[in-house]
Amino acid sequence: MKPTPEHDARMASMTFSSVYPHYVTKVERKGRTKEELHQVITWLTGFDDQKLQELVNEKVTFKTFFRDANLNPNAHLIAGTICGYKIEEIDNPLTKQVRYLDKLVDELAKGKKLEKILRQG
Structure with a gap:
C-alpha cells in the first residue's frame, strides 16, 4: 500500500502528544517499560526525557517533532x-x-531485544 498525499498531510498535522500515550500503553501492556520506550525514541530522534516531555506538553505536530529531531x-x-x-x-x-x-x-512491544531494535547487531 502506498500512502496518499492526504495520508501524508494527516501524518504531518497529527500531534505527537496524541499518539505518545498509546505508545506507552502498548509497550507497558506487553511487559516493557516507559524507560525502554524513551530509549528507543531517543535513539531515533536524539531527544532526551526532558525534551520529550516538552514536546508532549507543547502538543507539537509530527512535522515539528521530526523537523527538530536529529535522526x-x-x-x-x-x-x-x-x-x-x-x-x-x-x-x-x-x-x-x-x-x-x-x-x-511495535518491535519493542513484540519483545524484540533492545540491541536489535536499536540496530546494533
Whole structure:
C-alpha cells in the first residue's frame, strides 16, 4: 500500500502528544517499560526525557517533532511493514520517519531485544 498525499498531510498535522500515550500503553501492556520506550525514541530522534516531555506538553505536530529531531544515521536500517505500509516504499520523508517510530514501538512491544531494535547487531 502506498500512502496518499492526504495520508501524508494527516501524518504531518497529527500531534505527537496524541499518539505518545498509546505508545506507552502498548509497550507497558506487553511487559516493557516507559524507560525502554524513551530509549528507543531517543535513539531515533536524539531527544532526551526532558525534551520529550516538552514536546508532549507543547502538543507539537509530527512535522515539528521530526523537523527538530536529529535522526539517527542508522534509521534507514528500519525496514518492514507497519500499519499496512512497507517502510522502504514510502516516498514522503516525514511519513517515513513517523513509520520508523511506529515500527520501533511495535518491535519493542513484540519483545524484540533492545540491541536489535536499536540496530546494533
